[in-house]
Amino acid sequence: MRVTLGVMRVDDLGCTIAGRTLLAGVCFSIDHGEALAVLGPSGAGKSLVLRCLLGLAPSEAKVTGRLQWEGREVSLADRDALAQLRGRGLALVPQAAAASLDPMRTVGAQLREVCALHDTDGRPNERLEEVGLAAEFADRHPHALSGGQAQRVALALALACRPALLLADEPMAALDCVSQAELVELLVRRCAAEQVALVLVSHDLARVVRCCARAIVLDGGRMVARGPLAELLAAPPEPTTAAMVLAAARRG
Ligand SMILES: Nc1ncnc2c1ncn2[C@@H]1O[C@H](COP(=O)(O)OP(=O)(O)OP(=O)(O)O)[C@@H](O)[C@H]1O
Numbered sequence: 001m002r003v004t005l006g007v008m009r010v011d012d013l014g015c016t017i018a019g020r021t022l023l024a025g026v027c028f029s030i031d032h033g034e035a036l037a038v039l040g041p042s043g044a045g046k047s048l049v050l051r052c053l054l055g056l057a058p059s060e061a062k063v064t065g066r067l068q069w070e071g072r073e074v075s076l077a078d079r080d081a082l083a084q085l086r087g088r089g090l091a092l093v094p095q096a097a098a099a100s101l102d103p104m105r106t107v108g109a110q111l112r113e114v115c116a117l118h119d120t121d122g123r124p125n126e127r128l129e130e131v132g133l134a135a136e137f138a139d140r141h142p143h144a145l146s147g148g149q150a151q152r153v154a155l156a157l158a159l160a161c162r163p164a165l166l167l168a169d170e171p172m173a174a175l176d177c178v179s180q181a182e183l184v185e186l187l188v189r190r191c192a193a194e195q196v197a198l199v200l201v202s203h204d205l206a207r208v209v210r211c212c213a214r215a216i217v218l219d220g221g222r223m224v225a226r227g228p229l230a231e232l233l234a235a236p237p238e239p240t241t242a243a244m245v246l247a248a249a250r251r252g
Contacts, residue, residue, distance in 0.1 A: 055082025108138030
């Protein structure tokens with residue numbers, strides 16, 4: 001059982017490139033075992049928020065704002081300090097999982113490497129089983145995985161770091177509807193089981209509505225709404241959220 005100091009609090013995150021404001025005034029906090037959705041239309045700045053938190057914003061970007069990590073202040077401009085949080089602190093499940101895997105090495109070798117790097121439990125078979133993949137996947141190379149299987153391997157790799165917080169950047173984007181629902185359900189179930197906080201990026205409110213209690217909504221790099229997802233759904237406070245609610249309702 002972890003002490004509940006809160007995992008992360010982000011205040012006034014901003015990002016500019018060549019004088020162009022790409023993010024401004026983004027604020028949120030998240031606690032252990034909690035799930036927060038980061039919503040918004042394409043180009044809203046959702047992926048950029050995750051890159052800034054990981055210290056992986058484009059090299060020409062100027063990032064501003066403050067981050068409190070388990071009660072400790074970290075400047076969002078300090079890429080080295082943010083890099084220290086990667087692994088046991090923050091781990092990422094990327095949008096295009098297959099491209100994030102090493103094509104030359106088996107799934108098992110990649111899992112063992114991550115476990116050795118972060119000094120965590122290194123049994124690939126168990127890690128694969130947790131994400132619904134049979135032990136034989138440990139011997140496969142990434143080219144022998146379907147899109148959904150590659151996303152599950154990426155999830156297993158991220159969880160193998162034993163992070164306090166998982167950042168998931170539309171991990172279901174490339175999958176069919178049934179596989180999307182299964183992957184989101186798996187993601188949320190695993191995070192809850194391991195008391196890992198989850199920040200789930202999506203442009204699709206319908207996809208996150210059952211698994212995230214709270215959300216922030218971005219548009220044009222600005223945070224236009226924030227609060228319990230049920231409240232945003234019941235009474236969208238501004239047009240971007242209203243459009244997302246309408247789109248979710250149309251899809252049933
Ligand atoms: N390296 C970069 N240089 C200049 N602009 C960039 C760079 N990376 C991202 N941007 C811009 O930042 C804005 C936000 O992009 P981002 O990828 O975060 O959007 P998103 O909300 O994740 O969109 P999507 O849902 O389509 O993935 C976009 O206008 C994009 O063009």
